[in-house]
Amino acid sequence: MADMSYRLGITTVLAAVAALLASVAPASASHTARFGVQDDAWLMYGPGTLDQRVATLQDLGVGVVRLTIDWNAVAPTRPASPRDPSDPAYRWGAYADALNALHAAGIPAIVTLWGSPRWANLGHPANWLPASGFGDFAYAAATEFPWVRQWTAWNEPNSRTFSVPVSPRLYVQRVLNPAYAALHQASSANEVAGGVTSPRQSPSGMAPLSFMAGMHAAHARLDAYAQNPYPASPKETPNTDPCRYCTTLSMAHLAQIRADVTRYFGSKPIWLTEYGYQTNPPDRLLGVSPAKQAAYEAEAALKVWQQAGVTVLIHFLVKDEPELGGWQSGFLTSRGSQKLSYAGFGLPLAEVSRRGTTTVVWGQVRPGHGGRKYVLQRWTGHGWAAVGGTRTTDSTGSFTRTISASPGQRLRVTSPEATYASPALTIS
Secondary structure, three states, X not given: OOOHHHHHHHHHHHHHHHHHHHHHOOOOOOOOOEEEEEOHXXXXXXXXXXXXXXXXXXXXXXXXXXXXXXXXXXXXXXXXXXXXXXXXXXXXXXXXXXXHHHHHHOOOEEEEEEOOOOOOOOOOOOOEOOOOOHHHHHHHHHHHOOOOOEEEEOOOOOOOOOOEOOOHHHHHHHHHHHHHHHHHHHOOOOEEEEEEEOOOOOOOOOOHHHHHHHHHXXXXXXXXXXXXXXXXXXXXXXXXXXXXXXXOOXXXXXXXXXXXHHHHHOOXXXXXXXXXXXXXXXXXXXXXXXXXXXXXXXXXXXXHHHOOOEEEEXXXXXXXXXXXXXXXXXXXXXXXXXXXXXXXXXXXXXXXXXXXXXXXXXXXXXXXXXXXXXXXXXXXXXXXXXXXXXXXOOXXXXXXEEEEOOOOOEEEEEOOOOOOOOOOEEOO
């Protein structure tokens, strides 16, 4: 029989491992969350053919694509039969091409309906809330694209950039509730997210929490709450906000977003519909290094995976916009070269915890379907060596591993499903 000190030592080790494993996946964590992208201009009009661009999405392992349909562009003149998508006034054009291609490839879409024609908003620009007609347009869109099951009503209505006036009451009355009723009339399988709020208050806008409260007071009808949890600055990480007094609803405050949504809308799921970090280069003012962008991609994914009730995370942009004044948060540079975040999206790998050398890591293999083969590797100083041989992910492509790894140890993931290896993760 082993002596008592040995048995106590084994018990202590097992207890530590059990505690680490318990910290990996809190109760009701979002293990089925979908991770996707939005880049309307690239998808509809980018380089190469549409099929080639969809193939890039498949190479990335994109689980869902968000696409905004501009009502003003689709119906610049008033339709005689506004609920009939075949009315001659409707011009679905490139939107139909993109959504049809995604559907053929088996990639689900979240469609955002935004932008009102002058005939619907009393002659104002497209960012003005419509006076009428939004529900009819939503019904026509749902009839034209019956395979789309997830919809959002407007974009960042708490900011005058996208909504005039900024009014939660008018947003609910003129946009959200009419869209909710029409989309559910079109199909009981449709899900409609409201809010889609920006993470902070602009000088002429409303704080997202105040807007959320106003939506509740106006009796908003929704199946999910959507939030765009962008960081407030390059110094903010997915887990830490250096601003102690800020009230932004960013990724660093995901638990607070969950609490606020629960307060006003109960257990409705949360869709994080735009997120990303710009890179330096080229943006020297607002960008982070390409390595940090890739690392934050994985850290944000892990945070969503751990947070109960968050079911969607959308990365904004596949390809950088060419103008420096635009957004540089893509996985590709404006010239089409892959950044580290390209592989960081397809094969995210993040550190969950470490006690001594007992380290828990989490990752995903996003290309492919079902359980996927992968190899966790460590850098030996001379090359990459497998840690434990080939393993298989769960049915969602996720895995969690408890291994021995010291601070400074570098790890990565490879998979036959991917054409690339993940960026290296350095253990803290």
